[in-house]
Amino acid sequence: MPLFFKSCCRYTVFSIAILREQPAATPNNRYLCTSMIPAWQTGIVKQIDQVTPYTRRFVVALPETAVFDFKPGQFVTLDLPIHEQRNKRWRSYSIASWPNGTNTIELLIVELEGGAGTKYLFNEIKEGSQLTLRGPQGVFVLPAELDKDLYLICTGTGIAPFRSMVHYIQQQDIPHKDIHLVFGTRTQTDLLYYDELKQLEQTMPGFHYHPVLSRQEWEGKTGYVHHIYEQLSHHNPPAYFMLCGWRAMTDEAKERILKKGYTNKDVHIEIYG
């Protein structure tokens, strides 16, 4: 069975992660055979960029790992010093970069009002700071074969895993059908990776980028993500739907996609909160 259809396992893997403490791993033994959960390691924050008023890009190097290997769509878990209880300190972040043979990854994080983890990340973490993290984790990854159209539907920082996927597809020259990246946000100042994805659209055959704004008129599309993918798939082509972001969006999208006649197997979801 392709990995794509095992999405329900993410929570199983995560709950095992909460229950088990992991001994330190050697550099060649990052995965421990008992549970396949990667060991904790130290990351060094190399660069921080404020990309929108509330969103920062963190470039993190992992000096204990020669090459950080992962599948586009996977995430890392940070252990932040924000609580006495270990599992209350853990926050997950999708890897926004793609596997490139180095030990450096990029995270895209939005500051959440009243959020303990993001308060720490935005106030305490500077370039040169250390982070404790483990990964890669998760099964929100590309289907084994891109033999149907692919709809990547997201809001806000939910674009992170999809940025990783589309660059990877292009760089690895993976055969694919049409790929529609539908990205919803409020205003032009909240657009993430806009120039980069516009550019990719010009150079990657079959890749279509659909940014949509819910609170500002502009030269592009307005409204919510839902009417965009519904219009694009109005003739119900064979398709995979991948949804990423906050639950309100993913719940509604799933309901609408199933109502169109697609099945649960066609829909794969990563919920941020």
Ligand SMILES: Cc1cc2nc3c(=O)[nH]c(=O)nc-3n(C[C@H](O)[C@H](O)[C@H](O)COP(=O)(O)OP(=O)(O)OC[C@H]3O[C@@H](n4cnc5c(N)ncnc54)[C@H](O)[C@@H]3O)c2cc1C
């Ligand atoms: C697999 C996975 C990948 C993720 N990847 C990313 C990513 O790439 N970028 C990113 O920015 N976030 C991502 N998240 C969300 C992230 O893990 C944290 O939940 C988020 O940063 C908030 O943490 P916090 O400690 O600041 O807030 P908390 O202190 O945990 O939450 C404070 C309050 O806000 C509520 N809340 C928590 N999260 C949200 C939310 N997203 N929207 C609205 N209310 C919320 C909580 O219910 C709580 O009441 C991911 C989550 C998962 C499970």
